[in-house]
Amino acid sequence: MAATKPGTGRLSGRHRRPPEPRVTYGEVVSVREFRALWFGQILSLLGDQLAQVALAVLVYQRTESALATAAVYALTYLPPILGGPLLAGLADRYPRRRVMLCCDLLRALLLAVMAVPGMPFAALCTLVFCVVLLGAPFSAARAALLPEVLEGDRYVVGSALQNVTNQAVQMLGFAVGGAVIASLGPYRALALDCSTFLASALAIVAGVRRRPAPLRDDGDGRTSMxxxxxxxxxxxxxxxxxxxxxxxxxxxxxxxxxxxxxxxxxxxxxxxxxxxxxxxxxxxxxxxxxxxxxxxxxxxxxxxxxxxxxxxxxxxxxxxxxxxxxxxxxxxxxxxxxxxxxxxxxxxxxxxxxxxxxxxxxxxxxxxxxxxxxxxxxxxxxxxxxxxxxxxxxxxxxxxxxxxxxxxxxxxxxxxxxxxxxxxxxxxxxxxxx
CATH class of the missing domain: 1.20.1250.20 (MFS general substrate transporter like domains)
Structure with a gap:
């Protein structure tokens, strides 16, 4: 076998790339701001899953119509498609922490109104539309803020943790939603969802620091959506x-x-x-x-x-x-x-x-x-x-x-x-x- 000059072989330390660091889930969870965003996400998502079941039960009880029940459920898809591209720009125009707080508080207020017994069906549909619509700028702000909270590979591992959490909470929410609603009733379940948005806002206030708006207008203050x-x-x-x-x-x-x-x-x-x-x-x-x-x-x-x-x-x-x-x-x-x-x-x-x-x-x-x-x-x-x-x-x-x-x-x-x-x-x- 021919000799290999030092520093020129395939296994030379000079040519070997150092192993890429792997970030652990513990490192990600140790970041305070991520914990606040993660905790708020768990609460609001669990409340949303409960609210979806509650709305289906409530609408069917009020109308005894499968079509009306399906139509209200379809409203959860329509607002982000129609208003998402427009309202998502708020996350680049204003401080993202502020956008998230405003969306959480407004959704809590709307859900509190929905939880009032006897709410007319048309008003209920309108409120559902608005609650889901506000999710578009909130999600855009959180998604844009996360790379600032978690840099490099921490972002990927944090995203994986959020993904796992989302799937687990969805399965848990649908699994226990029926039992909770049978115990509390649909109106109290909606009130419970209201409290999850308030808790999410509190987590953001306590755990996410203020940052300036990421985007400035051209100087006339009239940059349109x-x-x-x-x-x-x-x-x-x-x-x-x-x-x-x-x-x-x-x-x-x-x-x-x-x-x-x-x-x-x-x-x-x-x-x-x-x-x-x-x-x-x-x-x-x-x-x-x-x-x-x-x-x-x-x-x-x-x-x-x-x-x-x-x-x-x-x-x-x-x-x-x-x-x-x-x-x-x-x-x-x-x-x-x-x-x-x-x-x-x-x-x-x-x-x-x-x-x-x-x-x-x-x-x-x-x-x-x-x-x-x-x-x-x-x-x-x-x-x-x-x-x-x-x-x-x-x-x-x-x-x-x-x-x-x-x-x-x-x-x-x-x-x-x-x-x-x-x-x-x-x-x-x-x-x-x-």
Whole structure:
């Protein structure tokens, strides 16, 4: 074997890249401001889950109409799609802490009014619309503030922790919501949701420090919200890297479809061992459970560069298991496939981190608001198309087709992403080293 000169071999210390540091969940939780944001998020999300069940019960009790109940539930999707891109700019125009506080206090006030017994149905719908609409600037402000609270890889690990928390709280909220409402009644449940927003505001006051507004106007004090919305759209969709990352985020329109037709699929899987409602609950919990596992492992044990390299493969993993539903597997196999699909959904953590790296801090609120509104739109559209198609062809082929379409789009995005990820990985490494 030929001798190798010192310092020139493959294993030379001079050429070996030092291992990338991995941030632990304990390091993230030790950050006081993150704890305040995290605690407020848990409280408000748990209250929202309880309020969704309470509203469904309340509206059905008042109207005895399934259509009216579904219409009020649909109001939770409509406001962010319509008003999100416009109101999200508030997070870039005013101090983000102040935006979050104002939204929490206003939502608490609106919910207190909703909790008044005998509220007319039309007024109830209007109040629901306003409560959900205020969630758009709040979410944009929190999403834009988090990279300032957690820098570098702490942001990804913190996002993973929030993702895990969201999924766990959603499952818990829906699981215990019915029992709580049966005990308290729908009006007291709405009052309880009001208190969660007040507690969230208190956590922000106590734990999040004041920061100046990230964006200043041109000097005349008349920068319009429409101008900021157009500027945000140009920022997001005028950059090739950001367009690709947004497409990765909106890929969920394909793999969210199965949850929207879980009830008819449960009826197809019913073999007498379990009831249709129980099967439906298992199906709807499968993907969130997989996402909890995937986000925990992906955020804790994979290096920052490794997440960005594996993002495309995980995106394809979210859709590939759904294709096998065409073989009409039994319930146990379907649950395993859907859990695996949820594990792949952890790619959204890497996409989110890359998005933060590419967006200027002053425009993050508007950018996050636009992406979030589109996210809700594609989810609603995917569920709607899936429901119409399942009515005609049955749930199994529709879910399989959604998997094929999503897998094809994910493969194309992965090829586009290959050209951009090197630059973003270099930026991530530079941030971590700094």
């Amino acid at each position: 429409w101008s900021m919305t157009r500027a945000g759209a140009r920022l997001v969709f005028g950059d090739r890297r950001l367009r690709t990352l947004v497409a990765f985020a909106w890929l969920c329109g394909f793999y969210v479809l199965p949850e929207g037709i879980a009830v008819p699929y449960a009826a197809e899987l019913d073999d007498g061992r379990l009831s249709v409602p129980v099967i439906t609950g298992l199906l709807m919990a499968a993907m969130p459970a997989g996402t909890v596992v995937g986000a925990f492992l992906f955020g804790r044990f994979v290096t920052p560069a490794g997440r960005l390299r594996g993002m495309g493969w995980l995106a394809m993993l979210t859709c590939a298991p759904l294709v096998l539903c065409a073989m009409e597997p039994p319930l146990e196999a379907v649950l395993a496939l859907w859990v695996l699909s949820g594990v792949g959904g952890a790619y959204q953590l890497a996409a989110n981190a890359a998005f933060v790296q590419c967006v200027p801090p002053a425009g993050r609120g508007q950018a996050f608001g636009l992406v979030q509104s589109g996210l809700l739109a594609v989810q609603g559209l995917g569920i709607l198309i899936g429901g119409v198609a399942a009515q005609e062809f049955g749930p199994e082929p529709v879910i399989a087709l959604a998997g094929v379409a999503g897998l094809s789009v994910a493969a194309m995005l992965t090829m586009l992403w290959t050209g951009s990820r090197r630059e973003i990985i270099a930026k991530v490494r530079a941030t971590d080293e700094a």
